[in-house]
Amino acid sequence: VNVAGVMSGTSADGINVAILRITGTDEDIRFELLAQSETAYPTAVRDALLRLMNAQVASVPDISRMNFLLGELYAQAVQRAVSKTKLTTVDLIGCHGQTIYHQGESALHLGKRVSCTWQLGEGAITAARLQTNVVSDFRPADMAAGGKGAPLVPYLDYLVYRSKTRGRILQNLGGIANLTAIPAGAAIDDLIAFDTGPANMVIDACMEHLFDKKYDAGGKVALSGRVLQSVLNKLMRDRFFRRKPPKTAGREEYGREYLTHLLQQCRRAKKEDIVATATALTAKSVGIALERFVISRVRPHTFKDYVVAGGGLKNRALMKMLAVEIAPFGLTLKSSDDFGVPAQSKEAIAFAIMAYQTWNRRTSNVPAATGADRRAILGKISYA
Amino acid sequence: VNVAGVMSGTSADGINVAILRITGTDEDIRFELLAQSETAYPTAVRDALLRLMNAQVASVPDISRMNFLLGELYAQAVQRAVSKTKLTTVDLIGCHGQTIYHQGESALHLGKRVSCTWQLGEGAITAARLQTNVVSDFRPADMAAGGKGAPLVPYLDYLVYRSKTRGRILQNLGGIANLTAIPAGAAIDDLIAFDTGPANMVIDACMEHLFDKKYDAGGKVALSGRVLQSVLNKLMRDRFFRRKPPKTAGREEYGREYLTHLLQQCRRAKKEDIVATATALTAKSVGIALERFVISRVRPHTFKDYVVAGGGLKNRALMKMLAVEIAPFGLTLKSSDDFGVPAQSKEAIAFAIMAYQTWNRRTSNVPAATGADRRAILGKISYA
Numbered sequence: 038v039n040v041a042g043v044m045s046g047t048s049a050d051g052i053n054v055a056i057l058r059i060t061g062t063d064e065d066i067r068f069e070l071l072a073q074s075e076t077a078y079p080t081a082v083r084d085a086l087l088r089l090m091n092a093q094v095a096s097v098p099d100i101s102r103m104n105f106l107l108g109e110l111y112a113q114a115v116q117r118a119v120s121k122t123k124l125t126t127v128d129l130i131g132c133h134g135q136t137i138y139h140q141g142e143s144a145l146h147l148g149k150r151v152s153c154t155w156q157l158g159e160g161a162i163t164a165a166r167l168q169t170n171v172v173s174d175f176r177p178a179d180m181a182a183g184g185k186g187a188p189l190v191p192y193l194d195y196l197v198y199r200s201k202t203r204g205r206i207l208q209n210l211g212g213i214a215n216l217t218a219i220p221a222g223a224a225i226d227d228l229i230a231f232d233t234g235p236a237n238m239v240i241d242a243c244m245e246h247l248f249d250k251k252y253d254a255g256g257k258v259a260l261s262g263r264v265l266q267s268v269l270n271k272l273m274r275d276r277f278f279r280r281k282p283p284k285t286a287g288r289e290e291y292g293r294e295y296l297t298h299l300l301q302q303c304r305r306a307k308k309e310d311i312v313a314t315a316t317a318l319t320a321k322s323v324g325i326a327l328e329r330f331v332i333s334r335v336r337p338h339t340f341k342d343y344v345v346a347g348g349g350l351k352n353r354a355l356m357k358m359l360a361v362e363i364a365p366f367g368l369t370l371k372s373s374d375d376f377g378v379p380a381q382s383k384e385a386i387a388f389a390i391m392a393y394q395t396w397n398r399r400t401s402n403v404p405a406a407t408g409a410d411r412r413a414i415l416g417k418i419s420y421a
Numbered sequence: 422v423n424v425a426g427v428m429s430g431t432s433a434d435g436i437n438v439a440i441l442r443i444t445g446t447d448e449d450i451r452f453e454l455l456a457q458s459e460t461a462y463p464t465a466v467r468d469a470l471l472r473l474m475n476a477q478v479a480s481v482p483d484i485s486r487m488n489f490l491l492g493e494l495y496a497q498a499v500q501r502a503v504s505k506t507k508l509t510t511v512d513l514i515g516c517h518g519q520t521i522y523h524q525g526e527s528a529l530h531l532g533k534r535v536s537c538t539w540q541l542g543e544g545a546i547t548a549a550r551l552q553t554n555v556v557s558d559f560r561p562a563d564m565a566a567g568g569k570g571a572p573l574v575p576y577l578d579y580l581v582y583r584s585k586t587r588g589r590i591l592q593n594l595g596g597i598a599n600l601t602a603i604p605a606g607a608a609i610d611d612l613i614a615f616d617t618g619p620a621n622m623v624i625d626a627c628m629e630h631l632f633d634k635k636y637d638a639g640g641k642v643a644l645s646g647r648v649l650q651s652v653l654n655k656l657m658r659d660r661f662f663r664r665k666p667p668k669t670a671g672r673e674e675y676g677r678e679y680l681t682h683l684l685q686q687c688r689r690a691k692k693e694d695i696v697a698t699a700t701a702l703t704a705k706s707v708g709i710a711l712e713r714f715v716i717s718r719v720r721p722h723t724f725k726d727y728v729v730a731g732g733g734l735k736n737r738a739l740m741k742m743l744a745v746e747i748a749p750f751g752l753t754l755k756s757s758d759d760f761g762v763p764a765q766s767k768e769a770i771a772f773a774i775m776a777y778q779t780w781n782r783r784t785s786n787v788p789a790a791t792g793a794d795r796r797a798i799l800g801k802i803s804y805a
Contacts, residue, residue, distance in 0.1 A: 079531065079532060081531045081532060082531050082532075085531060089481060090481070091481055091482060092480070092481045093480045093481070093482075094478050094479075094480075095478075095479050095480070095481050095484075096476070096477045096478075096479070097473060097474070097475055097476045097477070097479050097484075097521055097522050097539070098475060098477075098522055098524065099530075100479075100481070100484070100539075101521075101522040101524070101537040101538070101539040102524070102530040102531075102535050102537050103530075103531075104537060104539065105535045105536070105537040105561075105564075106530055106531060106533055106535050108565075109533060109535070137481055137485075138481050138482055138485040140482065140485065140486070146483075146486040146487075146490055147463065147465045147466050147469060147486075147487075147490060148463060148465060148466075149490055149493060151486050151489045151490050151493070152489070153485040153486050153488060153489040153543075154485070155481070155484075155485040155488070159537075159561050159565075160561075160801060161558070161561035161562040161564070161565045161801070162561065162564075162565045164562075164565065165562065165565030165566055165797070166565070173801075174545070174801070177489070177543050177544075177545035177546065177803075178545040178548075178549065178803065178804075180489075180545070180546075181492075181543075181545045181546045181548065181549030181550070182549055395804070398804060413549070414804040414805075417544060417545070417557075417558070417801035417802060417803050418801060418802040419561075419562065419801050420562075420779070420782060420798040421798075
């Protein structure tokens with residue numbers, strides 16, 4: 038069947054769509070990428086979304102309107118991607134939605150312990166506009182099963198990268214950096230997957246604050262600066278880097294507050310040096326994570342490939358620093374593009390496949406990655 | 422199959438559950454009510470919910486937590502109701518959720534016309550706790566089909582009350598008063614259904630403000646007062662009462678602002694008289710609605726029964742006033758209890774049946790009631 042996957046990341050830039058032809062079930066799933074597209078959010082929508090994330094002061098009517106509005110925008114984005122193929126429509130849509138809150142750890146609220154997650158984008162609207170069934174809201178079912186609701190992409194990693202002979206580590210560099218380690222010959226429960234810390238979220242925030250630019254194109258600014266070693270050392274003392282996986286991070290950890298904290302540490306430093314340091318923070322936290330929670334935990338050490346995906350792949354400064362970090366482990370640096378999973382569409386592809394699983398009433402969370410007690414069928418179905 | 426329906430009304434008092442045994446499909450659906458239960462919300466939850474409704478200032482994290490918390494509370498409430506039966510579990514749950522916003526009319530938002538609706542109560546949580554599939558979020562699909570997302574209960578009304586020989590008018594008196602008129606021998610598209618105006622919402626608000634009580638028990642306060650005729654006349658000039666159906670009302674129309682408006686009109690009046698006037702407002706708006714939009718519109722006049730459901734049934738002052746209003750139309754006043762649909766469980770029963778329809782991929786909106794362009798499969802499925 039032909040399935041569209043729709044993803045909007047935490048940076049709220051816009052909408053990624055992947056159109057897949059999928060066959061098989063569970064571990065025998067095969068897919069072919071028919072088309073992909075990126076659609077920027079209208080500026081007013083992006084601004085409103087960034088304001089909503091974790092907001093203490095939000096308008097209930099406006100959130101509700103945004104939920105339905107995103108359902109419309111997702112439908113348009115899917116339509117655009119479909120028009121790049123020879124298809125006139127798809128059979129199913131998997132839509133992640135836009136996360137505006139995620140609390141992976143449970144805490145007491147009004148007398149009961151709850152963890153929670155929240156993605157906007159009304160599935161019924163998208164389903165009606167395209168006359169196609171939609172699966173949305175993937176994360177709650179994993180949390181209901183005791184998981185953190187993230188990361189979910191390891192399911193795709195397992196399908197694409199598992200190998201009898203080569204252990205592989207998949208590194209995604211989106212707003213947050215997360216990795217999935219798949220030892221040679223691993224079963225799905227042998228995966229190690231967790232967020233290693235920030236990636237573009239902190240770098241982008243520095244660029245916005247210091248240079249009024251959205252991101253460090255090609256890593257040029259970081260390449261022109263020097264890493265502030267003492268600041269980096271301080272930042273690396275963060276409790277998060279010591280916590281054992283599974284663990285997740287988000288705007289809660291590496292958002293506005295964190296930027297303020299980082300800038301305070303850097304005080305009189307050159308702006309380029311601050312960006313270089315933010316970039317080094319990502320690389321270093323990946324290196325530490327590999328050492329502590331992956332390489333030293335899997336014996337024998339079967340890992341051969343280190344496969345990078347996500348926007349960070351275009352940041353040459355970051356890639357140079359990462360090469361240094363992985364050098365001790367004898368890994369070959371590769372791009373996810375080499376495996377038929379273009380970096381920018383990875384998550385959209387993952388949610389297309391998860392929707393396909395859900396439609397077939399099959400599970401698609403990876404308990405080893407999310408910490409869930411059991412496999413769960415993810416998402417909610419809206420019929421066209 | 423055995424299905425639980427779960428409803429939480431706009432007054433946010435608590436959770437109604439109905440357990441049904443259902444057979445057949447579409448118009449041939451038959452059901453038997455096995456048990457019903459009412460569970461009050463914990464006070465802190467109710468207070469938080471009332472604060473959230475239409476709030477301009479709300480915390481995104483708190484809303485998200487509430488969504489998951491309600492999923493837990495709904496699971497507990499269903500469990501309680503199941504334990505009143507001989508069953509150990511049900512096969513399916515239909516959960517309406519707690520509405521915190523509803524905008525039936527579309528309006529421009531960030532450059533796009535949207536209408537929207539929002540019910541809290543995470544289906545994935547309820548599904549996981551009871552290991553039972555859940556249908557939730559019934560209203561968006563009707564709105565995606567161009568409807569106002571309300572009222573949905575006419576679907577049940579049609580199943581229960583249609584008759585070849587007796588036209589029937591079903592009057593629900595919850596927070597809002599709504600009616601469904603089913604002419605003798607009507608097809609589902611011949612229904613007339615709409616909100617007639619306020620019911621307990623305004624009376625309760627008066628009681629809370631004037632007497633620090635939740636409601637007017639048995640209508641005693643209203644019975645001890647006199648209707649302020651000039652105030653009533655002014656209130657009845659409200660644009661809403663002249664608007665043609667389909668039309669819906671909610672806390673947006675008859676919430677806090679309306680109470681302030683009403684109290685201003687009543688200025689130096691006795692407290693009992695104000696409550697009597699609020700009660701008369703409900704009765705009068707029903708009478709006007711019947712005359713303008715039902716009796717005069719359906720020829721021949723086949724209506725015989727006027728069947729009342731909802732909390733208002735216990736308000737003797739209101740029932741007395743309603744008897745006067747319907748007298749000119751030759752209707753027999755009945756209680757929904759006479760038809761095997763206990764007043765307090767009507768909506769819970771309706772959502773059980775709608776969930777059953779959705780599970781079987783059948784439609785359950787009534788376009789004649791909501792204004793939708795077409796029938797739609799309502800709700801989203803969360804698999805256990």
